[in-house]
Amino acid sequence: MSARDSILNRIRAVKARGEAPAAAARNEIGEYIRTHPESPRPTGDWELVPQFRRMAAAMSSTVDDVAALGDVPGAVAMYLKGQSLPLEAVCWPQLANLDWAAAGIRIHTGRAQGADMVGVTGAFCAIAETGTLLALSGEDTPASASLVPETHIAVVPVSRIVRGMEDAFALVRAERGQPPRAMNFISGPSRTGDIELNITLGAHGPFRVHILLVQG
Amino acid sequence: MYFKPRASEKLANPTLQRALANFKERFVGARTEAVAQVPNFEELREAAKAIRNRALANLDLLLEEFERNATARGARVHWAEDAEAAARIICEIARTHGVKKVVKSKSMVSEECNVNDALEAQGVQVVETDLGEYILQLAKEPPSHIIAPVVHKSRDEISDLFAEKHGTPRKTEIAALCREARDVLRPHFLSADMGISGANFIVAETGTTLIVTNEGNGRMVTTLPRVHVAITGIEKVVPTLEDVALLLRVLTRSATGQPISNYVSFTTGVKGAGDLDGAEHFHIVLVDGGRSKLLGSDLWEALRCIRCGACMNHCPVYQTVGGHAYGWVYPGPIGSIVTPAYVGIENALDLPNASTLCNQCGVVCPVKIPLPDLQRKLREQQVDRGLRPWTERAALRLWAWVAQRPGLYALGTGIAVRMLSAMGGKERLLHSLPGASGWTGGRDLPAPAGRTFRELYRKRAVRQ
Structure with a gap:
């Protein structure tokens, strides 16, 4: 047998x-x-967007606003200059047609390499309860871009912020049918507490996660 | 495997004692704070327990459903009866795919199965990539905690270890040590042929495995190499994604006090056509290793465990002796149950007794495992199987014999309390007592009043 x-x-x-x-x-x-019935969720009275901002900050992400998708390259350039980072990034193919050149940013859209210092991605949706991004893998949305570079910049339309993880799963079912190879919930920069339980940011993944909320 | 001598050794280790003092403060405080932020946390615990019970009640059906859905997405599901079989299967996978280097993220089941040793024996390089596990691999030590594996080591020890093994100048800042490990491990992620991860849960509905991590190494391991192996226990299956959402809320709060871990990474099947990254081959190894036997025993509730570590974080015994004293992969209260269940009670003799039965563990367990009750059941088994020391058994037999003879019992206890009372002197304290040095070696024993309970009771009855 x-x-x-x-x-x-x-x-x-x-x-x-x-x-x-x-x-x-x-x-x-x-x-x-x-x-697939839901279980009870934590009780609490909050609005989607303020809660998302609050929790993203609590998980050590930074959040900035842009009026429309077209403003993203400029906001990225400003952030990178502010952090004294190079104006070069690996970018999701999904966002490649934004006018990066006008903002003075050089992008490539391949798989993220060890030398890539900055990764620009979108998000399938975001979760207010925990300030979390959900990235689904796919042809235009490679998983490595949010992981390998030291700085991760994520572009999230406010219309894609949902309450909890259950709502994110509902969106995946509704729009994709089933999960792709990788469904990554990301809440802030990578960290470790392994040495004397001191939290240190930037363990193996990004040191910084910067979220651009697109209002339009 | 003897708990007592190892525990004594750990008590006398000042570095460990300092680490444990720090540990207790951090973990207990973090959980308390996190739980206080969720007014209905008890309701969530109850729901988590129900989900895990439903999973265990339908374990066979859910595993079949999981296998069907995982296979439909191009994953290959392997079944391992025991640790050796699991290690054999993983070695075979590595051979089939011509693997030279493996990067690993944290997996306690892989520790159960000694996967690293087996792979290294066939010439495959294995690199642990969780910072704590990497430190332990360099130091050739086992983990002492299921989520904070290197909690027993001080920063100084790690500084020395890195300087020696990496041949770099000695660093003392924690951030610098983390950076050094990142720089050493990064090329391994980029060059490995195979990644091995565990799975916090597997989802029957979608054939998904998932890991809950903070460092990002788990994502590297499951994203970059061309082969991904997920190894986990058969009890980790849950029916739906919604079930995962609830379990995560109690898991991370109980473990580290976080509302969510930095990364919750779900992997379903192999990479899609046209994907730039993701594994081309996905193997899932489901390990029994004593679990199906445990399911049929009166200890089955231990299988609800979601490996948060809260029971050990809150255990006064663990807080005092650390994880290595327990002698196998899983320490603390849950370890004192699953270790005897998985390796045989005869191989873990003191473990069911490595507890004060204070129920701190039961109170914090996110899936409400009645840990002290299970420890008590194991103690009963020990007695039934004659596995207690002969001195204890003889003493209990003698006591039972005397207790069945009330006259003799009254005489014996009457003499004993008078002698002990006299020995207590004016202080009414016994500083030492033959045969009870285990107690009196560390503290005084209050002397009895000089009369037995029955004598005092009789006097009181007459007076009334």
Whole structure:
């Protein structure tokens, strides 16, 4: 007997199901999965956007506003200059058609390399409860751009801010059907507390996460 | 594996004691604060318990559903009866894909299975990339905590270790040490052929595995190499994504006091056509390793565990001796239950007793595992199987024999309390007592009043 079958049979023996699991149990859990009911969420009274700002800051992201998508390259250039960072970035193909040259920024749209200091990405949506970005992997949205560079700049339309993780999953189901290879929830720069429990930012991923909220 | 002698050794280690004092303050404080921010945290705990119970009640069906959905997305699901089988499967995966270098993110199940040793034995380089685990790999030590693996080591020790192993000038700032590790590990991420991660949960609905991390190494390991292996226990399955959303809220608050960890990374299947990054091959190794047996025992509730570490953070025994004293992969209260369950109670003799039964662990457990009750059940098993020391067994037999003879019992205890009372002297304290040096070596024993309870009770009854 294969390991698979002997493991499953041992579990079935415990559940007293016999070799063929009872149809009722299968239907019941099948129905639970199909309807995927929500559990209670933390109680609290807050507005989406202010909560997102508050929690993003609490997770050590910085947040800035731009009026429209076209203003993003200028805002990125200003941020990079303010941080004394080079005006070069790996950028999601999805955002490649913004006028980066006009803002004096050189971009490439490949997979992020070790030498890339800045990564510019969008977000599938963002979560107000925890100040979190959700990035889905895809042809135009590679996962490495939000991870490998020391600075991550994320462009998020305010219309894409949802309340909680459940609402993000609902959007994924509605717009994509099923999750892509990578579904990354990102809440601030990477950090470690491994040495004497001191929190240090910039462990393996970005040292800085800067979020541009697009109002339009 | 003996807890007692190791615990004594840990008590006498000043570096460890300093680290543990710091540890207790940080972790207990962080959880308390995080929980206070959620008015209905108890409701969330109850819901988390229900989700885990539902998962365990349908474990076979959910694992089948998980396998079906993961396979449909191009992942390959492997089943391992035990630790050796899991290590064998991973070695075989590495061989099939011609792997030379593996980067690993933190996985306690991989510690159970000694995956690193097995891979290294066939000439594969394995690099641990969680900062704590990397430090331990350099120091050739096992982790002492499930989420803060290197909590037992001081900054000074790590400074010395890095200077020696990296051949770089000795650094003392924590930020500089972290930077050095980042710089050393970065080329490994970019050049490894295979990444090994654990999985905090696996989701039946979508065939997804996910990891909860802060450092970003887990994302590197699951994004950059062409082969990704996720290894986890069969009990980690949950039905839906919504279930994960709830469990994460109690997991991170209980573990580090964060409302969410920096990265929650879901991986489903292999990379899509046209994707610039992501693994081309995705293998998922589901390990039994004693879990299906535990499911059928009266300790099954331990399988609800979501590995947050709150039980050890709040345990007065763990806070005093640290994780290494427990002798296997999982320390603290949950370790004192799963270790005997997975490696055999005869191989973990003192562990069910490495507890004061104070229930601090039970009070903070996000999935409400009744840890002290389970420890008590293990203690019963020890007695039933005659695994307690012969002196204890003989003493209890003698006591039972005498206790069944009330006259003899009254005589014996009457003499004993009078002798002890006399020995207590004016201070009414016993500084030493033959056969009870374990107690009196550290503190005085109050002397009895000189009369037994039955004598005093009789006198009171007559007076009334």
